[in-house]
Amino acid sequence: MNTEKQPNQWHKMGFTRRSFLKASSLGYLALEAGGSLAWAKTGKSSNELVRVGVIGCRNKGYNVLREILRTGRALCVAMCDVDDEVLQRRAAELKKETGQSPKLYVDFRKMLENPEIDAVIVGSPDHWHCLHAVYAMEAGKDVYVEKPLANSIHECNLIAAAAQRYGRVVQVGQQQRSGDVWNGLMDYLKSGALGGLRRVNCWANFAYGAGAPKVPDTAVPEGVDFRLWLGPAPERTFNASRFHGNWRHFWDYGGGLMTDWGVHLLDMALWAKDITEEPTKVSGFGMNLSGLDRARETYDTQSVLYQMDDFLIQWQQNGGIERGPYEKSYGVEYVCDGGTIVADREDWTLYPEGKETDTEQAEAFKLRSGRSDMDLHANNFLDCVLSRKLPNCSVEIGRNVALYAHFGNVLARTGAGSLDWDATQQQFVGHAPANGLIVPDYHHGWKLPAV
Known part of the structure; x- marks a missing residue:
């Protein structure tokens, strides 16, 4: 994917809901889906993939990264964590599972200087969400930020304002917005x-x-x-x-x-x-x-x-x-x-x-679609990174x-x-x-x- 950043309008669009199975009588409804998505070997060149970095690798940040990589539509180029044990362990797991060897960082500011990165996953503790998300957008990156959007009312407002100012796609990690059940x-x-x-x-x-x-x-x-x-x-x-x-x-x-x-x-x-x-x-x-x-x-x-x-x-x-x-x-x-x-x-x-x-x-x-809420949410984020449309859980919904x-x-x-x-x-x-x-x-x- 071309990493050159261009300003984009923050489109005010409604999210798309999947149609619910209509049945003539109430009862057990099932929706079968196709096979699982590719995990590592996508068959695509790196220029066709969204290149992501993750801040906070111990738990949710790494889980979101794995879901995004499972789509077969993304490549991890950077990982950042203040705990070296966590960072090295997750990097080794990623290498074993995908063959990918991203650059490793302790300081997120250094990571955001990396011009290869298209999008950043913010999986840090809540008190860091505002700085991580806003600085990522300021650096021209789209953002997947875990919930809650931030740790205070004012910080939530700042993230929403930054998305508007910098024209970035922001998906908030409230994955139920993409889920079939909901x-x-x-x-x-x-x-x-x-x-x-x-x-x-x-x-x-x-x-x-x-x-x-x-x-x-x-x-x-x-x-x-x-x-x-x-x-x-x-x-x-x-x-x-x-x-x-x-x-x-x-x-x-x-x-x-x-x-x-x-x-x-x-x-x-x-x-x-x-x-x-x-x-x-x-x-x-x-x-x-x-x-x-x-x-x-x-x-x-x-x-x-x-x-x-x-x-x-x-x-x-x-x-x-x-x-x-x-x-x-x-x-x-x-x-x-x-x-x-x-x-x-x-x-x-x-x-x-x-x-x-x-x-x-x-x-x-x-x-039961065979696809988790997180799978659907990750795909929706990547769709919007490419289309510049509003994601299922926009920054305003999260705010x-x-x-x-x-x-x-x-x-x-x-x-x-x-x-x-x-x-x-x-x-x-x-x-x-x-x-x-x-x-x-x-x-x-x-x-x-x-x-």
Whole structure:
């Protein structure tokens, strides 16, 4: 692929939903797909492939990279991580699986100077998303950024503004926007078959949401550039319970279950009525009630209610446990006049109003395409890198739902109980402590990007 960067208009287009299988009667629906996509040997020259770099290789960043490479439409030319053990291990895995040997970097700024890179995967901790994504776009790269879009309201706004200014394609890692199950469900909901939608209940119950076991501080592990890992966050000692994977339970780096799973499931609530507006009235609370003595600042138990114009959205989380409503650890319940639909990433089930709602009477819908949400999402990103069209989960979609999740944490952290939001001013109405959490303080010489 030609790496010369040209300005592009940020097209305001709607995303395309896959059509749902129409059947004359309710029941089990299946959609077969073709064979798996090529993994490494594409048969294409390197000039025909999208050349990608990844920042943050330990977990999600590397998983997204693998999905993108599995399409047979991309080549990895750069990998970056502040932990040398992670970087070398992932590079060895990539070499074994694909035969590819990308350039390796510790400092993302050096990586972004590489003119070979067309697109960057941002898989770093949340407090780095803004700098990594904005600087990548400034360098002329398209971006696949993991969710939540950023770790604060203001940083979300900056990433969206940068996409507009630099004309870059930005896909947010809310892969359900590309999934067959959710697209089919949305088509069915919007068909009007169940009448009006009154309420959407979202929940996430995960053991990890209670935080990691407490451990004492230690010296920084060999090969870790901890100062670069901290980046714009405040100075702090090294502790394994605040590092790999566990960082999301501390406000400087993440937002707990509320932003980790909240953006996924609240997005499915907003999509049901194609909501693109920010919430105006939010109420709720967050507390640590599990009784588990864990390393955390975020909350294991939290509820948030969003008052929309003509329906309600409710979020609930319970860290430290795995069971939830309908025997699902996570899910979304759509309460309509004519019935209730319960969904997760595997399938969705309709409980018609006026019938018994046990499993014998419930009518299950399943779409099995043989392709995962991540496979479809990765292909959609590459499609848009080439076409310059808006991806399935655009930066504006990611920004909007991230604000919903951040509002829940602002409520809990301030004890406000309820908040009103002025979207025009990008401020909470009459609540100084809540407004104090909109813009983060940057440290160690790092500055918020000027967009």
